[in-house]
Amino acid sequence: MLLRRLILIAAGVIFLLILTGCTACKSVSGQCPQVKWRVHIGTPRDTRVDAPVAVAKGMVFVGASERRADGSKWGKEVHYLQGLRSADGGFVWHCEVAGYTISRPVVQNDVVYFASGRGRLYASKAFDGQVKWAVPIWDNTSAPVLDGSEVYLASNQQIQSPGPGSVIALNSATGIDKWQARPRFPIAHTPAVSDHLVFVADGDGLLALERETGREHWRFALKYPTTTPAVLSRDLVYVADSISLYSLEQSTGRERWRFTPERDSASIEALLIRNNTAFIVLNYRPPEGRRSGTLIALDLAQVRELWRIQVPHAIDDEPTWDDGLIYLSAEDYLYAVNVTQGKLVWRYRGRGYLLAPVVADDVLYLGDWNGDLTALILPR
Template identity: 25%
Template sequence: MQFYKIFWSGMICLFLLNGCAFFNSEEDVITLSPLPEVKNQFTLHPLWSTSVGRGIGEYYSRLRPVGNDKSLFVADRNGWVKSLNLDTGKVIWQTNLSQKTGFISIKNDSAMLSGGLTVDGDLVYVGSEHAILFALNASDGSVVWKTQVAGEVLSRPIISSYLILIHTGNGMIQAINKTNGSIYWTLNLDVPTLSLRGESDPAISSSGTAVFGGENGRVSAVTIDKGQLIWQQVISEVRGSTEIERIKDVDMRPIIVDGIVYAAAYNGNFVALQLNSGEILWKCNLGSVNDLTIHAGYIYLVDQNDQLIALTSDTGIPVWKQSDLLHRGLTAPVIYNGYLVVGDSEGYLHWLNAEDGRFVTQQEVNRSGFLGAPIEISGKLIIQARNGTVYSFVQKYMTD
């Protein structure tokens, strides 16, 4: 599996619009850190596993499961969308969107789903690289509506009241009526010549503000009802001389907590901003493309070198750093039963003590590896591998 042995440089190549031209020598290849030795304190008890098409393969895609109290919704890049029983993994319904694009002539039979899944009430939303947003009936998978949007839907659709917000690959933010798919407003942002492949999911505040990152190294806030720009704040500082070192995308989804926005740039800073003004409250020199997690007053993130870091949310002061998983292509972290959980590109799940970053348990799950972060639903840990296999686990303590 040579792809995974040079995962970090390979992943950058997938992100970049201009391919791999910058990786010209053996010095540019960064190998994965060896697995740390971990004495497992518990094991993962598999409840069920099932396959969803071909998954995402070696593509960079943010597709990952979403669910509610009863059902789990999953998809593969080619166009299969399935509803699964959350307790058993059995298929409730399935539909193939590859034949339902409708707006454009497609040379292959792939729907190229890419924008993540979102469930809201009776509807499930998913976007594609063909610049189509689908709304499916959550009870039977039928297509309720589909809309041609401004570009590749690389972000997850985010719901705010009667609108869906999406961030397209050409730098457009669009608000779409969630009932009928009509375009409500469009905001055009600057896109540099070279950027990472991926777009920031918008974050929604209760005050009617949407906040998102952009390829221009800025965090922007807009009014949800009209798409009017409220403020922009630059958080990426170009420091290097090479093209890759000068990439300044903010691709992670900002988090809003108590009127404070937390966001990070790839080559830049991790910052806390005032929601109403964009003023920087504090910043530290950390870069990331992964979404972060905030729990019990602490921020957990994976930086661009796959170092796991915990910081205080009020000051940004690091509490601990875990560097034994460098360049293993980690997923975004999630809190499950008080532990911090990440997947990696070789298909391992790593569990860490959230208070000090020590390893608690490590388990190989799927050799195709993980890109999408695990999620927690109704006490279950759900994760989808690159090859499309979806797993449901619960924690099981080991006995002497």
């Protein structure tokens, strides 16, 4: 088993070396994504895109932060959401908000919902950015989750009073609280919502709350803090700590199985589930030297590893699935991997630290910490 793994890793490294070069993209087939447009968000200085974008209604919604000169030594930090035309990246509107680090936006019924890291949850009109409502929240807030007439989010602190964490349910039309749950441990991840339950990964394990009331339905404790949000598939819920992936029954929290991959000293840091396959991100972060990332494909029916691929950069965000490919943002690089064989198809070098890509209508949208938003036409 160890020999086989070393051979696979060596083959992957050789393959990556073949792709190494000075151009923005290297491809096995010769087909690379083409830049449709690229825009810089905000002013030319000290701007960064904060989170993956949302694409809907012919628009791209992007949260950003920038530092503006105000006569002080460090300047004033400003945070905002922008609406751009998806066709050409043209500016449509700008909504400045309180707090820092805009969350990933979510769009429903011509309204875009987003949270600031310290300040508020906002609902703005998608076409002009006009704020419909805003409610106060505390630090370290997750991205909102919309389901029907309700919006859910989690915070590391409770609303209006210091505490370990909150899970909040609100009316999506008005922003009025439906309930607020207060788990015993800090919450670092976006909730997952089923017909009857809300699942939240916190510092102790996985918590299932009744959707109507917010009351605790069950709790599953993990040995180590969770490193991924809860992910739902059929009647099961999946969550990982740094060591293992767990499969639990949604209704009872009973453990079906756990999978602990061969990982050396790497830790599980992200999870995606599609078509009865789990895609598990492992990252190796040594105190000194180069970091690296590994993507593992796991057959959920047989709990069997299908393949793994290693890249010479840490994979710091959740993978993105589209049309038979998995896209990985790994530091300054974007990797496209075939989902059936785990083979690298192409590699694209960005202009800065890349966030998770979003794909819509054969176009991939990619923000970075240099403040650029790039639209790439995908090869088909």
